[in-house]
Amino acid sequence: MRYKRVAAVAAAATLTLGLSACGGDSDDAGTGAGNKDFAAGSTMERLNTAQKIKVGTKFDQPGFGQKGLSGKPEGFDVEIAKLIVKELGIPEDKIEYVETPSKVREDVIVNGTVDLVAATYTINDKRKERIAFAGPYYEAGQNIMVRKDEAAITGPDSFSDGTKKVCSVTGSTPAEEIKKYVKDVATQLVLFDTYDKCRDALKGKQVDAVTTDNVILLGYIAKDEASFKMAGDNFTKEPYGIGVKKEDTDFRDFINDTLDKAFEDGSWKKAWDETAGKFGATLGDPPAVNRY
Ligand code: GLU
Numbered sequence: 001m002r003y004k005r006v007a008a009v010a011a012a013a014t015l016t017l018g019l020s021a022c023g024g025d026s027d028d029a030g031t032g033a034g035n036k037d038f039a040a041g042s043t044m045e046r047l048n049t050a051q052k053i054k055v056g057t058k059f060d061q062p063g064f065g066q067k068g069l070s071g072k073p074e075g076f077d078v079e080i081a082k083l084i085v086k087e088l089g090i091p092e093d094k095i096e097y098v099e100t101p102s103k104v105r106e107d108v109i110v111n112g113t114v115d116l117v118a119a120t121y122t123i124n125d126k127r128k129e130r131i132a133f134a135g136p137y138y139e140a141g142q143n144i145m146v147r148k149d150e151a152a153i154t155g156p157d158s159f160s161d162g163t164k165k166v167c168s169v170t171g172s173t174p175a176e177e178i179k180k181y182v183k184d185v186a187t188q189l190v191l192f193d194t195y196d197k198c199r200d201a202l203k204g205k206q207v208d209a210v211t212t213d214n215v216i217l218l219g220y221i222a223k224d225e226a227s228f229k230m231a232g233d234n235f236t237k238e239p240y241g242i243g244v245k246k247e248d249t250d251f252r253d254f255i256n257d258t259l260d261k262a263f264e265d266g267s268w269k270k271a272w273d274e275t276a277g278k279f280g281a282t283l284g285d286p287p288a289v290n291r292y
Pocket of ligand 1: 169238
C-alpha cells in the first residue's frame with residue numbers, strides 16, 4: 001500500500017516535470033502530485049495534477065457564500081464546491097476563492113479566471129450561450145424583502161403604481177424580471193453590484209424593497225429579523241447550477257456525477273442542513289441533473 005502510494009506520487013511528479021518541460025503553467029510546476037486517474041488532457045486531470053483550484057463564489061450572501069471571521073467564504077454553494085473539489089482529489093485548503101458578483105460570472109468562466117462558479121447561479125438559456133451548467137443542485141425562487149414596518153408592498157404587483165423603489169443586482173435574473181412589474185425602470189429600479197449594498201440601502205430607507213432569490217433574502221432576514229421581512233410568495237423558479245466552460249462537457253459530466261453521488265450519500269443534505277438550511281428555506285427532494 002505504502003509502496004503503491006510512493007510510486008503514484010513519483011509517477012505524478014514525473015508527469016508534472018514532463019508537463020513543465022512542455023511549457024505547462026510554470027505556476028503549477030513543483031506543486032503537482034496527481035493522486036487520481038482522470039482522462040489525459042481533461043480538466044479533472046489538469047486540476048488533480050496541479051493540486052489546486054479556483055472557485056468563484058459570492059462573499060456577501062449568508063447561507064450560500066459569505067466571508068466571515070475565518071477569512072474564507074462559508075455557505076451551501078461553498079460546501080457544494082468542496083464536494084466537487086474533494087472528488088477531484090484536491091485538499092480543501094488548496095481552494096482559492098474568488099469573489100464573483102452576479103455580473104462577472106460568465107466573464108470569469110470564459111476568461112479562465114476561475115475553474116468553476118458556484119454562486120446562486122440560475123441556469124438559463126441566455127447564459128448557456130457563453131458557458132455551460134452542471135446541475136441543478138437546488139431550486140430557489142425570486143421574492144421581495146422589505147422593512148419590518150412596510151405594509152404597502154405585498155408582492156411584485158405593488159410596484160405598478162410607480163411610487164416604490166426596489167433594489168437588485170446588475171447581471172442577475174431578478175433585476176431583469178422585476179422590470180416587468182415596475183411602472184418606471186429609471187426611477188424605481190436601483191442596481192448595485194452586490195446584494196449587501198441593497199440590504200444596506202433598504203435599511204437606510206434609500207429604497208423600499210430588495211428583490212432576489214428567496215434564499216438570499218432569508219439569509220439577510222435571519223441576520224437581522226428586527227429590520228426585515230419577506231413580502232409575499234416566490235414568483236419565479238431559479239434552478240442553481242455550477243458554471244463551467246461551455247465546451248467542457250467532460251468536466252460538466254464529472255460535476256453532474258458528483259452531484260448525483262452527493263444526493264445519494266447524504267452529503268448534499270448535510271451541506272444544506274449546516275448552512276442555508278438554518279435560515280428557514282426548504283431543501284426538498286434532490287433535483288434531476290440536466291445532462292444536456
Ligand atoms: N439566481 C439569480 C441569478 O443567478 C439571482 C441571484 C444572484 O444574482 O446570484 O441571477
